[in-house]
């Protein structure tokens with residue numbers, strides 16, 4: 001499969017990247033490891049005439065202390081067990097992204113901004129042309145929920161729910177300088193499968209910061225997928241928190257793989273604080289989360305099955321977080 | 328860079344240079360321009376591992392790598408993993424244990440396994456299975472492949 005013509009840019013600093021992104025506004029994509037972008041480009045999905053490669057921007061690489069650079073490769077995080085083991089949900093998530101060969105190139109920033117997925121979108125140009133294009137690329141209607149307004153493509157990144165449960169922040173650079181906000185605020189909850197992130201024109205993700213408290217928390221990321229060594233999440237449930245004598249003193253829960261963006265459920269988890277998470281409370285929590293998510297049938301597994309598995313995975317994630325299992 | 332600019336890198340220990348446009352994929356550069364056809368094109372989308380090469384020693388899917396980004400780097404293909412004479416220990420184990428049938432996936436497995444044994448000379452069976460879990464084989468059923476890598480790690484049959 002050949003890639004259509006584009007111009008490749010290789011800035012070497014964050015400032016130069018932001019400047020270039022400003023000049024090329026709307027006509028470029030950032031290229032990190034390319035494991036998401038290049039398959040999509042090969043399938044002629046929303047091509048741009050310019051690619052800005054982030055490879056040579058030194059500041060984006062590596063991880064140290066509680067900071068992970070956007071260009072940090074998943075395989076490099078995986079190789080640093082001492083670092084990852086401080087953050088069990090993140091460790092679970094990193095080790096289960098795609099395959100070792102994809103993780104060798106795939107980055108943390110690319111994972112947070114991975115394109116949303118749908119059976120009718122992740123297909124060759126020929127396949128899509130035969131059926132009739134859809135809203136998300138080249139067309140004007142949705143084949144999953146037939147209408148012309150809204151795309152239901154699924155957010156299928158593994159790291160976001162784990163980082164959201166850990167209360168991590170993203171550092172963003174753009175034309176008006178640097179800003180930092182919770183990872184969850186990267187995603188446009190008012191948007192859809194097309195308008196999916198809150199980055200403003202010309203902005204890029206520079207790094208992820210883990211809060212000091214995160215390293216002492218228990219947690220887990222549980223991923224539902226078809227082939228355990230390969231597939232994107234059909235559902236991902238992350239929990240992180242603090243248990244004092246069996247009582248929950250802090251708890252966060254984030255879910256991905258079932259909506260166009262990952263979500264946290266703070267109102268539900270706050271209600272558990274200062275309580276022992278009894279079987280009954282955990283079941284009620286799982287069922288309420290399952291009721292609120294909106295999976296549609298655009299991945300391998302039936303939407304109804306994925307929804308029912310939400311309650312099961314919430315229960316398993318909490319049980320394993322409370323009673324850490326030896327890896 | 329101009330539309331077609333030379334990419335200079337080390338290929339299997341030798342300096343290499345080839346004119347290359349921005350959208351040229353490393354797999355195409357290797358197979359079509361440099362005629363190193365040991366590296367295979369399976370899915371072309373990152374799912375099968377047939378196209379695995381080493382870039383600065385790291386297993387890399389050449390079908391998802393822009394050729395220009397290896398400028399200044401070191402690329403090793405299956406041709407470079409093979410010694411000038413005979414077979415490498417991993418290759419020999421694949422032959423002796425019958426870990427290859429049609430052979431299409433074999434270069435990818437050999438390159439991945441070679442990097443694994445370089446970094447972890449004594450992997451457990453589970454570590455081997457995990458390391459090659461991004462390489463697909465449609466013929467062997469994997470068992471003999473894992474046997475062969477285990478055997479190579481033990482120093483041969």
Ligand SMILES: Cc1cc2nc3c(=O)[nH]c(=O)nc-3n(C[C@H](O)[C@H](O)[C@H](O)COP(=O)(O)OP(=O)(O)OC[C@H]3O[C@@H](n4cnc5c(N)ncnc54)[C@H](O)[C@@H]3O)c2cc1C
Pocket residue numbers: 029030031032033034035036037038039054070071074096097098099102105106107108109110111112113114115156157158159203204205206230231232233372373374
């Ligand atoms: C076979 C296969 C299986 C996969 N399975 C999974 C899976 O199980 N789970 C999963 O989460 N992913 C999966 N992926 C998708 C992908 O490999 C990972 O999400 C990976 O982490 C993406 O990182 P990347 O650096 O390759 O991103 P790229 O492809 O380079 O970029 C992805 C997107 O993010 C944007 N971007 C990248 N970096 C930045 C930045 N710093 N600032 C702003 N925008 C940026 C790019 O413009 C692009 O739109 C799979 C891919 C393949 C090929």
Ligand code: SF4
Pocket residue numbers: 117118119120121134135136137141142143144145150151152153193298
């Ligand atoms: S959910 Fe609808 S609009 Fe979105 S990618 Fe799928 S078919 Fe296209």
Ligand code: FES
Pocket residue numbers: 367368369370371372373374375376377378379388389390391
């Ligand atoms: S050809 Fe590259 S992974 Fe299949």
Ligand code: FES
Pocket residue numbers: 426427428429430431432433463464465466467
């Ligand atoms: S031997 Fe035929 S695909 Fe592996």
